[in-house]
Amino acid sequence: MFTDFALLRLLQLASPALPVGAYSYSDGLENLVETDVINNQKSLCMWLEQELQCGAIRLEAAIMLRAYDCTNSNNCEGLSYWNSWLTAIKETTELREQSWQMGGSLIGLLRDLQPQQKMQNLVSAVGKPCNYAIAFGLGAAYWQIDLKAAVLGYLHSWASNLIGAGVKLIPLGQTTGQKLLLQLDTRIALTTQEILTLEDEDLSSCGWGLSLASMAHETQYTRLFRS
Structure with missing residues (x-):
């Protein structure tokens, strides 16, 4: 049963106010706007839908799910394995450091919020x-958040952050940003269902556009975001 307590913890974990630094990253979006690949609501929506269908965010959410399962079964070895696996598939330094910085911040926050020995043991098992995605899955499982709801929250948080970046960069109005988030509801729900059924051997993504945009971001003349 999805309790009131679990819902409140999910809202906290997926909130833009969570101090993990998500607002400072654009996942290559800054370069895509700079090069006019994305320049309006329609092109931003198409990009986000494409990422949800076959991009790296699918892998992120799938590994978050595995971290969730490992936490529930107290599988410390599994947590360490999937953390290393996720690091290995990052195609650029910026994307890797983004995941590490946000993960480290969330792990530190979870340690402060839940000082119990069980949380400390789990955090230590992950390593540095x-x-x-690992930290999010660990927190969701520890707080007994429904698995499907955790995936939905993870994807919704990702979409909200990138839409926020698009609102600033393109620029778009705040209302347009909210309309865009509503447009993604169906795609987020479908992607969640697909992720819940993925076997380990099915874990893959096709995100050349993100990789190229991330690599080009480093040499941009001006930058507002860190990725």
């Missing part, structure tokens, strides 16, 4: 550096 910790990827964000």
Whole structure:
């Protein structure tokens, strides 16, 4: 049963106010706007839908799910394995450091919020550096958040952050940003269902656009974001 307590913890974990630094990253979006690949609501929506269908965010959410399962079964070895696996698939330094920075911040926050020995043991098992998806899955499982709701929250948080970046960069109005978030509801729900059924051997993504945008971001003349 999805309790009131679990819902409140999910809202806290997925909130833009969570102090993990998500607002400072654009996942390559800054370069895509700079090069006019994305320049309006329609092109931003198409990009986000494409990422949800076949991009790296699917892998992130799938590994978050595995971290959730490992936490519930107290599988410390599994937590360490999937953390290393996620680090290995990052295609650029910026994307890797983003995941590490956000993950480290969330792990530190969870330690402060839940000082119980069980949380300390789980955090220690992951090791350093910790990827964000691993920390999110650990927190969701510890707080007994429904698995499907955790995936929905993870994807919704990602979409909200990138739409916020798009509102600033393109720029778009705040109302347009909210309309865009509503447009993604169906795609987020479908992606969640697909992720819940993925076997380990099915874990893959096709995100050349993100990789190229991330690599080009380093040499941009001006930058507002860290990725």
